[in-house]
Amino acid sequence: MNCLVDEGHWGIYKNIENMPLERFDSFRTIINEFNTKVGHITQFSPVRGKRPFEHIDDKEEIIRSPKDDSFCKVVEGKLPAVLLSRDTIKCEDALSINSAKADLGDHTAISIVNLFTPMARVLYDNVQQITSIKDKSVGIGLVHLLVNHYDTLSEVPISEVEQLLFTTRLAQNNSISELKSKYDTEKLTVLHFFNIGEEAGASICHLHSQTYIYANEIGHGWTSLGFLSVPGFHKKLKNNMSYCLACELSKNEGKIIDPIGQDLLLKERTIFENDEWLVVTAFSPERDGQLRIFPKRHVSQFIYLDDKQISKLAEALVIANKALDNFIKGASYSMHLLQDRNILFRQDNIGYDSGMHMIIDIIPIQRIGGAEIMETYRIATMFPEDVAMIMRESLKETN
Ligand SMILES: [Zn+2]
Numbered sequence: 001m002n003c004l005v006d007e008g009h010w011g012i013y014k015n016i017e018n019m020p021l022e023r024f025d026s027f028r029t030i031i032n033e034f035n036t037k038v039g040h041i042t043q044f045s046p047v048r049g050k051r052p053f054e055h056i057d058d059k060e061e062i063i064r065s066p067k068d069d070s071f072c073k074v075v076e077g078k079l080p081a082v083l084l085s086r087d088t089i090k091c092e093d094a095l096s097i098n099s100a101k102a103d104l105g106d107h108t109a110i111s112i113v114n115l116f117t118p119m120a121r122v123l124y125d126n127v128q129q130i131t132s133i134k135d136k137s138v139g140i141g142l143v144h145l146l147v148n149h150y151d152t153l154s155e156v157p158i159s160e161v162e163q164l165l166f167t168t169r170l171a172q173n174n175s176i177s178e179l180k181s182k183y184d185t186e187k188l189t190v191l192h193f194f195n196i197g198e199e200a201g202a203s204i205c206h207l208h209s210q211t212y213i214y215a216n217e218i219g220h221g222w223t224s225l226g227f228l229s230v231p232g233f234h235k236k237l238k239n240n241m242s243y244c245l246a247c248e249l250s251k252n253e254g255k256i257i258d259p260i261g262q263d264l265l266l267k268e269r270t271i272f273e274n275d276e277w278l279v280v281t282a283f284s285p286e287r288d289g290q291l292r293i294f295p296k297r298h299v300s301q302f303i304y305l306d307d308k309q310i311s312k313l314a315e316a317l318v319i320a321n322k323a324l325d326n327f328i329k330g331a332s333y334s335m336h337l338l339q340d341r342n343i344l345f346r347q348d349n350i351g352y353d354s355g356m357h358m359i360i361d362i363i364p365i366q367r368i369g370g371a372e373i374m375e376t377y378r379i380a381t382m383f384p385e386d387v388a389m390i391m392r393e394s395l396k397e398t399n
């Protein structure tokens, strides 16, 4: 088969030797009951080193990026892309090798294959079928982006965020089912996140989210293991197989004591809620200002959110991001908080059925020290209840 694509672009490889691979830290990796590795993973993807960095080089606090970036060019039909979905319409198959230029100006949001995808998506001549891919990274890297150029979620009209989430759900669904059948597996690891701003890891600041879906039993890290193990632990401790802490929280009815005996001070930490979502400051924040968003109805994965949950999530995300903007603007310099942030969709792995209730974390960039790198640990100087009070007041002023 003839292939004109640069090696590794859109995750397309001609030579198995060039495929990204992963290594686990032998000193902190185990094999779990699903026969997948759990530990610290480093993935090596040399093609990622060739990514362009498209930023306006100044030290202003507000994120600003040029309006002629690569995503704007894709939308205008000046650069080719492998287009998987536009709004709620499916386009190419997730394992397609067809890239094309197309004017997408009539749409609101699209999903494309990541040009510098960190895993191999397609191999020519079907070498993907051979068994020696064991330590290679295979799967799909997706980018979900808005047609209009924005730098941050706070400035996007809610209706556009809604379309972004709809097109994301569609592209994830199609990619998951194609990977399941290609690799004949029920187990996939899905990492879904926003990097907002250069310091949060965005190489292009044009607002976008990403999904990495791994199909090679890459397993997961200790952080995911925590989230996936806790629901079962809670059920056992409460001696109640239908117990879910996030469901209890989401009712938002007065005092909640968690299964390990802590009063979660829920009322004090609540920032915003609508019919479907609850936005609170994190009880035990990883960084100052961290927000946590819960669906009120129990759902384990983003792809299982229904249309109403998606619509209401758009509103919750925009308001949560505005509240965080306001808090960071007023925070003392000694906190070293930046406006750049990551939004992490913490969810069950595909095929695990851990009982996990999906959680969305919004975490700003903040300087941290050795103890905090050494452990899932942090020393904070401000209580989340006080952060929440500032955020609630700031929302009253801006609305
Ligand atoms: Zn742009």
Ligand SMILES: [Zn+2]
Pocket: 244, 245, 246, 247, 248, 297, 298, 299, 356, 357
């Ligand atoms: Zn639940």
